[in-house]
Amino acid sequence: MDIELARANMIESQIRTWEVLDQRVLDLLGEVKREHFVPAAFRNLAFADMEIPLGRGEVMLSPKLEARLLQTLGLKPGDKVLEIGTGSGYQAALLAGMAGHVYSVEIVDDFARSARQTLASCGIRNVTVETANGATGWERNAPYDAILLTGSVPVLPDEFRKQLAVGGRLLAVVGSPPIMTARLVTCIAAGTFTEEGLFETSIPPLRHARAPERFVF
Numbered sequence: 001m002d003i004e005l006a007r008a009n010m011i012e013s014q015i016r017t018w019e020v021l022d023q024r025v026l027d028l029l030g031e032v033k034r035e036h037f038v039p040a041a042f043r044n045l046a047f048a049d050m051e052i053p054l055g056r057g058e059v060m061l062s063p064k065l066e067a068r069l070l071q072t073l074g075l076k077p078g079d080k081v082l083e084i085g086t087g088s089g090y091q092a093a094l095l096a097g098m099a100g101h102v103y104s105v106e107i108v109d110d111f112a113r114s115a116r117q118t119l120a121s122c123g124i125r126n127v128t129v130e131t132a133n134g135a136t137g138w139e140r141n142a143p144y145d146a147i148l149l150t151g152s153v154p155v156l157p158d159e160f161r162k163q164l165a166v167g168g169r170l171l172a173v174v175g176s177p178p179i180m181t182a183r184l185v186t187c188i189a190a191g192t193f194t195e196e197g198l199f200e201t202s203i204p205p206l207r208h209a210r211a212p213e214r215f216v217f
Contacts, residue, residue: 010047010063018064022071028097037090060088073146075099084134085150089115092127102127103141105134107207135208137163151206152180173203
């Protein structure tokens with residue numbers, strides 16, 4: 001397989017066609033080597049339009065969704081970012097390419113250790129991978145300019161909103177299968193937020209995500 005041709009085809013045929021047009025994002029997808037983060041058994045599918053199994057019920061999201069999430073956050077070079085669900089480390093690598101520093105929290109120790117190794121081998125130094133349960137965020141380094149959840153949640157815990165800086169953005173896929181919505185929460189002033197539903201999608205759940213106590217509309 002011609003790796004660079006496959007990467008270019010991924011960008012042009014999958015990602016551009018899914019409304020990802022920010023040139024900074026497109027350039028970054030060409031620079032960060034996705035194949036380095038894919039499990040060896042699935043490396044020939046590194047650029048396919050699909051979720052790639054990581055084991056233990058976790059997946060790498062499809063390339064077009066990873067790119068769309070990155071574009072939506074609108075990161076700036078000095079931003080401090082929280083990612084919940086490190087997985088392979090690829091999304092963290094993309095976030096790190098546009099932000100100042102990324103704190104990524106992964107509950108599975110094997111995934112966290114592997115992601116640290118891969119990020120280091122790729123020369124990515126501005127990501128800190130923590131092994132912990134991040135189902136209600138990570139207060140240690142709050143407030144954050146951006147928060148991204150890489151697994152879905154049935155409801156969005158208020159703790160995440162409280163960990164946003166003023167002007168910060170929180171992006172999560174919220175709902176239950178088969179209907180989930182990518183939602184963007186923006187902190188416009190201390191304790192004041194706007195929320196917007198962006199598009200429908202469906203992804204595996206975040207581990208230990210809080211179950212809803214009531215229906216939320």
